Amino acid sequence: MAGIWIYSExxxxxxxxxxxxxxxxAAMQQPICALTINEQDAQSLIxxxxxxxxxxxGNNSWPESYAxxxxxxxxxxxxxxxxIGGTLRGKDLAAKAAAALKxxxxxxxxxxxxxxxxxxxxxxxxxxxxxxxxxxxxxxxITIPPRAYDVPAQDASRSGEIVSVDVQADxxxxxxxxxxxxxxxxxxSVAEKLVCVGRGVGKQExxxxxxxxxxxxxxxxxxxxxxxxxxxxxxNEAYVGLSGQKVKPVxxxxxGVSGQVQHVAGIRDSKLIVAIxxxxxxxxxxxxxxxxxxxxxxxVPLLTEAIKSKA
Amino acid sequence: xxxxxxxxKWVLDEQDIKINPGNLDLxxxxxxxxxxxxxxxxxxxxxxxxxxxxxxxxSLTFGSGNAKQSLKDALSRGPAKAYWVNDDxxxxxxxxxxANVLAAALKKIGQYDVILCGEGASDTYAQQVGPRVATLxxxxxxxxxxxxxxxxxxxxxxxxxxxxxxxxTVPFPVVVTLLPEINKPRIPSLKQVxxxxxxxxxxxxxxxxGLTAEETTAKNKVKSVKGFVMSRKNVIYKDGTPADKVASxxxxxxxxxxx
Numbered sequence: 001m002a003g004i005w006i007y008s009e010x011x012x013x014x015x016x017x018x019x020x021x022x023x024x025x026a027a028m029q030q031p032i033c034a035l036t037i038n039e040q041d042a043q044s045l046i047x048x049x050x051x052x053x054x055x056x057x058g059n060n061s062w063p064e065s066y067a068x069x070x071x072x073x074x075x076x077x078x079x080x081x082x083x084i085g086g087t088l089r090g091k092d093l094a095a096k097a098a099a100a101l102k103x104x105x106x107x108x109x110x111x112x113x114x115x116x117x118x119x120x121x122x123x124x125x126x127x128x129x130x131x132x133x134x135x136x137x138x139x140x141x142i143t144i145p146p147r148a149y150d151v152p153a154q155d156a157s158r159s160g161e162i163v164s165v166d167v168q169a170d171x172x173x174x175x176x177x178x179x180x181x182x183x184x185x186x187x188x189s190v191a192e193k194l195v196c197v198g199r200g201v202g203k204q205e206x207x208x209x210x211x212x213x214x215x216x217x218x219x220x221x222x223x224x225x226x227x228x229x230x231x232x233x234x235x236n237e238a239y240v241g242l243s244g245q246k247v248k249p250v251x252x253x254x255x256g257v258s259g260q261v262q263h264v265a266g267i268r269d270s271k272l273i274v275a276i277x278x279x280x281x282x283x284x285x286x287x288x289x290x291x292x293x294x295x296x297x298x299x300v301p302l303l304t305e306a307i308k309s310k311a
Numbered sequence: 312x313x314x315x316x317x318x319x320k321w322v323l324d325e326q327d328i329k330i331n332p333g334n335l336d337l338x339x340x341x342x343x344x345x346x347x348x349x350x351x352x353x354x355x356x357x358x359x360x361x362x363x364x365x366x367x368x369x370s371l372t373f374g375s376g377n378a379k380q381s382l383k384d385a386l387s388r389g390p391a392k393a394y395w396v397n398d399d400x401x402x403x404x405x406x407x408x409x410a411n412v413l414a415a416a417l418k419k420i421g422q423y424d425v426i427l428c429g430e431g432a433s434d435t436y437a438q439q440v441g442p443r444v445a446t447l448x449x450x451x452x453x454x455x456x457x458x459x460x461x462x463x464x465x466x467x468x469x470x471x472x473x474x475x476x477x478x479x480t481v482p483f484p485v486v487v488t489l490l491p492e493i494n495k496p497r498i499p500s501l502k503q504v505x506x507x508x509x510x511x512x513x514x515x516x517x518x519x520x521g522l523t524a525e526e527t528t529a530k531n532k533v534k535s536v537k538g539f540v541m542s543r544k545n546v547i548y549k550d551g552t553p554a555d556k557v558a559s560x561x562x563x564x565x566x567x568x569x570x
Binding site: 087088104105106133134135137176179229251261274285286287288290292293306307 | 323325328330337349405406407410430431433434435436437438439440441442443444445446447451452453454455471472473474475476477478479480481490491492525529530531532533534535536537538539541543544545546547548549553554556557558560561563564565567569570
């Protein structure tokens with residue numbers, strides 16, 4: 001067994017995983033090998049820290065169709081670990097590759113360490129309520145959430161081997177009609193400031209309260225799952241949580257959000273969490289840095305004015 | 312007539328799990344079980360597609376003895392029959408083992424055109440059993456589906472993957488994993504609940520499926536499961552007039568430099 005392998009269909013995310021790979025490479029004394037389907041990016045993966053790049057050349061532009069090809073490469077070379085960028089395309093490919101390799105797959109590892117000669121991972125359980133620490137036995141596939149690590153600085157002086165391999169991509173699926181999702185407003189997953197609307201906001205008209213506060217703060221608006229899925233006040237792309245967006249703003253301010261574990265799982269990387277809710281016992285307050293227990297219909301307009309008058 | 316099989320997992324309801332504040336151990340002694348939230352969407356979609364296409368709909372689960380009560384719950388949601396791999400192995404199974412068991416059970420069932428799964432289980436949310444099962448059966452998987460229809464012997468599905476959607480067409484048999492937005496699972500009526508008791512169920516143990524020891528052994532060792540604690544400042548303004556509380560909050564946020 002040898003090597004730390006890294007793959008993502010998105011080269012930026014592959015580079016982020018190389019940051020983790022470099023942390024482990026020293027302890028594991030293993031080289032880093034990146035796999036890519038984007039031939040033109042091979043050199044940038046070397047410059048980011050890969051010792052070797054395998055370019056998979058197939059006749060299919062659909063990234064998921066390379067699962068079997070990646071598994072075949074790994075079956076031959078037997079790396080210690082195969083990190084896959086945890087986009088949804090990546091997770092699909094990771095599960096198929098792990099099944100083909102008959103190995104374990106750790107989804108969305110939040111921490112990966114090399115302890116006493118074995119890899120150890122941490123991941124969420126029960127919607128974010130608990131953390132499960134596992135000691136990996138043998139080769140595993142691990143998906144790494146996008147933006148969990150910074151992109152390493154490019155070192156143009158690094159050199160490494162670039163190998164091209166012709167592979168057979170899976171052609172059983174006919175894929176068409178690829179449409180970008182047009183976002184109403186900014187991408188909340190990278191927003192610096194967020195105002196989050198929960199079910200404590202009683203009527204759609206009252207979204208105005210959130211809009212005014214967001215405008216005063218220079219924030220984007222997001223919401224809980226039920227506000228998007230049950231009430232359709234905001235598009236599904238705007239809901240934060242385990243099955244929705246994961247956000248990491250400098251400030252996240254919620255109004256009328258009770259703070260179910262699945263929602264808190266999506267905001268836990270926020271630098272500062274602020275909550276406004278009437279229910280003193282709402283779980284959101286345990287997850288908050290600052291909070292006001294009170295009626296959001298009174299508090300939010302006052303807060304909006306106070307922030308405006310500061311500016 | 313096509314056959315649709317909805318897979319589900321019988322999980323602890325995370326709302327009932329308490330964390331022991333001292334050692335952060337989980338207290339599951341009062342936790343009730345439920346059909347994993349996202350798998351309820353899978354059962355609902357199977358039934359809806361069955362109503363439209365005339366397909367026969369069955370449910371399939373792998374669980375220990377306490378999953379017996381799940382059969383009635385699943386059947387009251389509409390499937391005509393239920394399959395249950397009843398084995399304590401489920402308590403220690405990882406996704407590798409679960410997928411091996413489900414794939415073997417599907418082979419034993421013998422007939423499957425569309426296999427539906429939730430996008431992930433509400434306990435582990437590992438999002439891998441569906442595509443793993445597909446790979447083991449040597450059939451395609453369409454993951455993260457927000458809309459689907461059956462056209463003849465094909466599934467046409469819309470996937471929603473991050474910043475784009477795409478339409479995928481695949482001939483039977485196929486595994487489809489569903490996003491929760493695809494439907495609203497029904498609340499079974501009393502009549503449906505009573506009717507569920509009369510529907511046929513099939514029970515197997517893992518030994519009936521002819522799997523090897525390797526295929527039924529979890530890959531990794533769970534070292535610990537501990538309650539997650541976020542360390543936050545927890546400065547909560549409760550007392551005073553709304554104006555007082557807002558003034559305190561604005562002062563704090565100003566000090567933090569985030570306004």
